[in-house]
Amino acid sequence: MKTVETIGVIGGGQLGRMFALDAKRMGYYVVTLDPQEHSPCGQVADEQIVAAYEDLSAIEELGRRSDVITYEFENIHIGSVRHLENLGYHVTPSSSVLRVTQNRILEKQFARNAGLATTEFAHVRNADDLVRAGEEIGFPAILKTVRGGYDGKGQWRVDSIDEAAAAYDNANGAELIFESEVSLACELSVIATRNAHGDIVAYPVAENTHDRGILAMTVAPARVDDAIATRARDAAAIVGRDLGIVGTYCVEFFLSTGGDVLVNEIAPRPHNSGHYTIDVTPCSQYEQHVRAICELPLSPPRLLSNAIMMNVLGAGTGDHLAGIAQLLADPSIVLHVYGKRHAVARRKMGHFTMLVDGTVDDAAIARAEAAHAKLRWTP
């Protein structure tokens, strides 16, 4: 591969922004493509192409300008990635990775084929499938759209076949996946990076708390037994290897009360639960992604401090973030704000990392929550 000077990024959200901040620090020229002008990533990139993800001529322009192209979230138009590949441009992770991770059924089947545990699941394409799934898997269950859902959108928890039927109607004919609900001990994730030579590095296992489908808090490292952590990291390595991912990716797991480590979701990109790596490791998940796609050596992750990450969501009460001075009075806190204009309710607007000395305990989490409570959105 020729030396990379320009990196193209499909998608201009906060993940692209944090990627671009690291890529710029390392001296790369960054071009992003996003339909929204002056997007979070576009603000810090050298250039933004303002176009829809499925605008093939704009996508081609991104290809022409870039030595390597990546994407910052997986719900982009796969046809655009295939188009670039067909033209001989280097896109990574490849469209074959995207194909699997865009589809919850293919994702689960992939995990099973790789020998990894998942929840019980069934594919629901029609009302008969739904009835059969209800009988075979039982309730409580989770129905999710097979494609396009994120941050709790397109998900319904159902307790009976009647509730399932109502959810099915709600989905307007979209294909669904029917999953048994797991008796949860906690949710875990592993951020890992794989390069073209097949080397893989993984950050410590993180522990995640969601609120209505959206990540609220990550604790790193997770407060689980070493044996559990090792199983999660091993599973993440298998995912990267068998999917052939080149870049940073995330595998989310359910840890059941019975001690099972179940693959839940695979994201072929840096992930919200890895934001803490920016502030407490010498090489963040974003820099690892730069390294992987630019054929530079990966950096074995090293924690300089334990950490709690908390998301800052919009409240719909205004676009101005108040309370920052109160938050930053605590010198253990590092703030990240994404430059989005409108703080729509439950939109991810920023996050903060709290550095924690020693083990993350309930007192530390209470401190993080108290810090979080200082922030509010005002007109």
Place this chain on the structure above:
Amino acid sequence: MKTVETIGVIGGGQLGRMFALDAKRMGYYVVTLDPQEHSPCGQVADEQIVAAYEDLSAIEELGRRSDVITYEFENIHIGSVRHLENLGYHVTPSSSVLRVTQNRILEKQFARNAGLATTEFAHVRNADDLVRAGEEIGFPAILKTVRGGYDGKGQWRVDSIDEAAAAYDNANGAELIFESEVSLACELSVIATRNAHGDIVAYPVAENTHDRGILAMTVAPARVDDAIATRARDAAAIVGRDLGIVGTYCVEFFLSTGGDVLVNEIAPRPHNSGHYTIDVTPCSQYEQHVRAICELPLSPPRLLSNAIMMNVLGAGTGDHLAGIAQLLADPSIVLHVYGKRHAVARRKMGHFTMLVDGTVDDAAIARAEAAHAKLRWTP
């Protein structure tokens, strides 16, 4: 003061770039003004005004667009800063700080008036002054232009009155300062930040090695006695207080073989010897500057690791930096490249920080030097 949303930065070099990377991470809108299109700072800022520093209408435009204005190096046109102040715009540090730090004579007189030690010095405005300085202060000595010199430009080491006269001719009538040469134990610097309430925080004292007038390496913390470190930090606090700086600044010191801590230079801005703070402290010198000028609480500095910083200078042998993969094979190294197009000989093109476990010793410095030797500039 109203809440800051937009920060204006006069100057688009690497210091502005690293400042903008932190300001963007924190969610600010950043506008820079620099004569060179797509400057290092302009690449990561939201906008760049392309204009000369003394273009008052462009400077006014920067003022109109910004809630607060700062500058990234001190050799800008002081008239532009005064113009903004006269129009009621908030510029920080103020023009009165700039006036002193742009003039080596005023700077030394200020330090003396503040009760701080400096080298012996004399003001040379004509040939008679030069002869008198030679007689009173003696040789070896250093002649420097009173204004505009940096990175060893406009400096001459002289051993006799004849050499001094030759240097004086070389300076083409510029006012000079004649300083006694110090018998050096080492060079130190303190990066500190002062806010509008007069609070001051200071990073650990750093130890600097120069090569032909340009910083080559910083070791943090400096390998000096606590008593010396305390004197340097105390002196830095006095400088900030008595000059009334609001923002991050640097005081460079000579530590003489006799144990004297002499103020050498004052920079009213983040400084090359504080780059390491980006990688090994939760709040870098740039974020502290954001905090000071936006009236957010300062963050008491905390080292997560000891560090060695080495500058990467252009060689004049090409504009492509080779050897990055070899450099980054060491996971203790964090690379910063400034996005300058031309690697002119001895131009500051980037730097790296090496995280060091335990005390920085000769072996660690040898490792950093070996890492540095892996980099080269090719066409």
